[in-house]
Amino acid sequence: MHDLEEDALGTFYDPALVRRLLAYARPQALTIVAAVGLLGIVTALQLAQPYLLKVAIDRDLVSHHGTLAGLAALAIAYVAVGAAASAILYGNTLLIQGTAQRIIQRIRQQIFDHLMSLGLAFFDRNPVGRLVTRVTNDTDALNEMYTSVLVNLFRDVFIISGTVAIMLRLDWHLALVGFTMMPLVALTTVTAQRLLRSIWRVVRVRLARLNATLAENFSGMRVIQIFNRQEHQLGEFEAINDEYFQASWSQLRISAISRPLLDFLGQVALMATLWFGGRQAMGHAVELGTLYAFTSYLRQLYNPISELAEKFNTMQAAMASSERIFMLLDTQPQVRDPDMEVHAAAAPEPPVDIPPASSPGGRVELRDVWFAYDTPEDPAEPRWVLKNVSLTVEPGQTVAFVGHTGAGKSSIMSLVARFYDVQRGQVLVDGKDVRDWRQADLRSKLGLVLQEPFLFTGSVAENILLWRATEATETGLAGQSLTADQNAARFLIEAGGDHLLAGLPAGLATEVAERGSSLSTGERQLVAFARALAARPTILILDEATASVDSHTEEILQKALERRSGEVTTLIVAHRLATVQQADRIVVLHKGQIREVGTHAELLALDGLYRKLWLLQADTEDSRAGKSPAGLAQGQYVREDGAA
C-alpha cells in the first residue's frame, strides 16, 4: 500500500497557498480591517500617555505656578487614557481571536465534509489517526497565523518602512551604511524560511504518524496485551515519538540560529554606522545628534525585522499545515455523484430500464462486472477481485451468495452500495447505473448489515434508528421520543434481540462502548440487523449477518426476512448454508467468478461446488465416516483451482 503522505511533498507554490489561506479570511475582511484600525488607536493612546507626562513636566513641574490640582487632573487623565487603551485592546483581542476561531471552524468543517464525501478506497489507505490530525492539530496550527501574523504584519511593515524613510532623509550616506546588512538579512531570512518550511513539513507528517500509531495501538490494545507485545510496541512507539522529537528539535535549531543571527546582523549594522559615522563625525561631516538618532533608529529597524522572522516561522508552520490540509481537500472523491447538468441532459433514458412507477423497486443487476481494489494509478494489470460477473435480481427476490472465503462476496455487496466503482461493466439498481444515482438516493434504498458490525458510541436505540429519531422528536410532540424508543425496540425484537433487550441494564438507553465493544459479537450483529430493518429498505444486504449468532436466534431472524420476502429484495452472503437454502436463487462464487446459479435443490442436483460445501456442513455421520460422495471427511480441502 503506498503512502499518500510521503510522496507529495512540496507541490504547493507559496503565493498560491497564501492566497488560499487569505481566501478563508475574506468573509471576515471587514473585521480584520477594523482590528488593524483599532490597534492603531491603541498605539496612539499609548503614545498619548508620555505626552501627558510631558505636559505635566512643562506646566506643573518646571514652571513655578504648578498646582497639585493640575497634577491630579493630569494623573486622572493619564489613567483614563490608559483605561481606554486597555478597553479597546481587550475588545480588539477578542475580535481577532473570534475571527480566527471562526475561520478555523470553517476550515475544520470543510475538511470534515470533504472527508465524508471521499470514497472507501481513500479510507482503506489512510490511517484514521492521520485524518484526525488533519481535522484537529493541523487546523489548530493555523490559529496563530490568523491572530498574530495577519494583524501585526501590517504594523511591522509600517514601522520598518517609516524608519527607513526617516533614516534616508536624515543622512542617506549613513543610512546606506546602516542598510549594508540588509542583503545578508534577506539571505538569512530566505534560507531560514526555506529550511523551516521543509522541516515543518516533516514535523507535521511525523505528528500525523504519531497519531496514527496511537490510534492503531489503542484500538488493538487487547491484541497487544494478549500477545505480550507491550515491550516491542513501546519500542516502536518510542522510535516514532523520537522521530517527531528529532524533527521538532531541528525546527528549533533553525529558528534558534536564525533569530539571534538576525539580531547579530542588526548589531553589525550598528557598529558599521558607528565606525563610519564616528569617523565622519570626527571630521564634522556628520552631526553627533544625527549619529545618536541613527543608533536608535537602527534598533527600531532591526527589532521588527527579527520579529518578522519570528512571524515567518509561525507562517511556515501554518503553511506546512495548510499544505497537508489542502492536499486532503484537493483529493478528488473517486466515487462521485453524477454531474447534475449532465444528468439533466441525459434525462430521457431508455424507458425499458425504468420500472413502472407503482413498483417499489429493488431490482439489482450486475452486467459484465470487472472489479479490482487497485487504484487507477497503479500501473500493473489490476488484481481482479470480480471477473465478468453478470446477474439480475428481480424486485422482492432473495438471492444468496456463497463461496470460499475471499471469493468476492463482500465485494459484490460493496459494489451494490457503490462503496467502490467498477472498472468495467455496470452495476444497475432499478435499471439505472449506480453511477447515475445520487449516492444518497441510492443508499437510502438499502439496509446494510456489514460483515463486521460497527456500532457508534451512544445508546442502543441511537444505533438502531441512527439519527433519524432525533429529527422526529425535534419536530414532533414530547411524547414522540417514547415512540422512537418503542420503534427501536420493535426492530430489535424482530431481529431476535428480545433476550438482549431484557439483559441491557438501561434498556435501549444503555450506552455502548466504542465500536460496541461492551456487547457480545453476536449482540452487535443483532443491533446491526435491527438497524438495517429500521432503515425500511427496498434492498436488504446481509453480509454474514448471522455468522456469530446462535441458531435459535437465527431462526427468528429468518422469520423477519420471510415476512419481508416478496417486498424487499434481499442479498444474503452466508457461510452457514442453512441460512440460504430458502433463497430464490443461490449464486456460488469462486475466485471472483460465478460458478453455479440456481435454487438449493437445483444446485444439489448439480453435484458441484455447492453440493460439496453442503455435504461438508450437513456433517452427517456418513460424511464423517468417509462415505460422503465427495470424500471430504476429515476436512480434505476442496481444491477447485484448475476445474474452472
Add this chain to the structure above:
Amino acid sequence: MTDPIKALWGLLRPYRRRYLLGGVILLGCDLGQLVAPWLVGVIIDGLRSGRLSIHRLGIDVLTLLGFAVMVAAGRYGWRHYVFGTARMVERDLRQRLYSHLQSLSASFYSHHKIGDLMAHATNDVLTVRGMCGEGVLEFLDPLFYVASTVGVMLFTVGWRLTLPSLLPLPFLTLIISAIGRQVYSRYKVVQGSFSDLSDRTQEAASGIRVVKGFVQEDAIRQQFVGVADSYRRRFMGMERFVAGFDPIIGLLAGSSSAIALLLGGRMVQSGSLTLGQLVSFFGYLNMLVWPMLAIGSAYNLLQRASASMSRLQDLLRTPPDVADAPGAIDLPDPVGAITIRNLTFAYSPDRRPVLSGIDLDLAAGQVLGVVGRTGSGKSTLVSLLERIYDPPPDTLFVDGVDVLEIKLAELRSAIGFVPQDSFLFSRSVESNVDFAQPGRGRDAVLHALDLAAMSDEAASLPDGLQTVLGERGVTLSGGQRQRVSLARALVRDPRILVLDDCLSAVDAATEARILASLRSFSGFGERRSGGERRTTILVAHRLSIVRDADHIIVLDGGRIVERGTHRQLLAQAGEYARMWYQQQAEAALAAEA
C-alpha cells in the same frame, strides 16, 4: 502547591541542570545586551569631547562586535537549553503516557474513547511543552529585569516614591491569579472539547461504511458542526479571560505612573525630588511594563499547562487493574490443566453477573467445546482465562495455580488466543502472524499460515507475505482476517489453545481443512497415540466444530446448563440435542432434495 503544578515540577526536575544552565546563559545575555547602549554612549561622549582617536573607535567597535558575538551565541544557547529541554520533557511525558496506557486493561478502554486518548497524547502534551519552554522563559527573563529595575528605583529615588508607586502590584497579583483560576478551569473545558473534535472525527472515519451505507453523512456532519461550534464557543469563553491579562497589566502599570506623577510631582514641587530624578523614575516604571506582561503570559501558560496536566494525571493515575500480583509466580513448564471453581463474574458491580457458578475441570491436553446462545458468556469465560479481565480470586486455576498469582506474561504466552474479532495491524502479513515474538522466521510463519489454510491466499496477495494491510486488516476479506488471526495464535506453539468463534467467516470447505489441521495440532479427534496434545478450548455456534471435543458445555445466561460429551448430550435430549437436531433436520432436508 496544587497537584498538577507539583506534577509539572516533577517533569522539570530531572532536567533542572539544563534549565539552570539555560537560565544562567539567559542572564549573561541580558547583561551582555546592556553593554551595547553603554558603549554607544561612551563613543558618542568621546566624539563630543573630541578626544576619541580612530584607533580607540576601532577598539570600541571591535569590543562591541565581540559582545554581539557572545550575545548571539548565548541566545542560541538558552534557546537550546530552555526550548530544547521542553521538547525533551514533551517526549518523555508522551512516552510515559503511552507506556502507562499500555498497562491498562480492556475495561479502561471501554470507558475511554480512542480519539480522546489521542488528544491527550498530542494536544495536552503540547500544552505542557509550551509551559516548559516559553513559559519558563517568560518567567525567568523578566525576573532579572524586575529585580534590577526595582533595585535601581529604590536606590535612586528611595522607598517613599517607589513603594507607593508599586502599590498596584498586589492588586495585580490578585487579579491575575483570579483570571488564572478561570483560565485553568476553562482551558480544561476547551481541551475536553478538543478531545470531542478528535473523537468525532475518529469515530466518523472508522465507521465510514455505516455512515455512508445509511446515508448518515448529514447527521454526522451536523454532530461535527455542533462539536466544532462548541469548541469555538468554549475557546472564546476562555479567551474572554485570557485576553484580559495584557490590558489589565497595562492599566495597572498606568496607574503606577499616575501615582508616581501625583506623589513625585508633589515631591518635585516641594523640592524634595529633582525633576531629573522623577523623569528617570518614569523611565524605570516603563521598563517594568514588558516584564510584567511577560510574567502574566507565563502565568497564563502555567494555568493551561496545569489544566492539561490534570487531565493527563487522570489517565496516569488510573492504576492498571489487571497486573502482576506481588509475588506472582512463573509458569515454567505449563502442562495446561484448567480448573474453574464456582466462578461468578460481572463486568461491573452494579450489573448482573455475566457468568454464575461455573465449575469445570479440564485435564491437560483435553479439548473443551463451549456453545450457547448469543450473549451467554462464552467470550467472557475465555477472556477471563486470558485475564483480559480479572476473575475473582480462587476461581480460575491453570495447572492448579490461581491465574491471579501467575505472571501475566507467563500466563499469556502459555495460551494461544484467537479473539472473536480478528484485529490485525496495518503492517505486513508476516509481521502480523509473527506478532507475539518477531524473528521466528519465515518457515514458522508459513507453517502457521498453512495450518490456518491461509498460505496459498497469503502468497497470492500483491506483495505476498510482505503485503501491508490496511488498518484493522480492512484490505483482507473477513475470512482471510480470521485465518491470519488464527495463524498468529498457532505460531506461538502454545500449550493451551483458545479459539473464540474464529471460524464464523470461513466457508465449510476451509473450515473442514482448518479443523483437520487443528486436530493434528492439538491432537484430538482421532485418538492418536503418543502424539502431542494441547489443551484446547473451542467456542463455536456450529456444533460440528465442537462435536469431537472431550467435553462440551452449554452456556445459557452465564450458567452451564448442560455438560458432557457429544453423545451424552444427545442422550440428555436438552438444549444441545435440540440444536443438533435442528442442524440435522437441515441435513435431512438436503438428503431429500
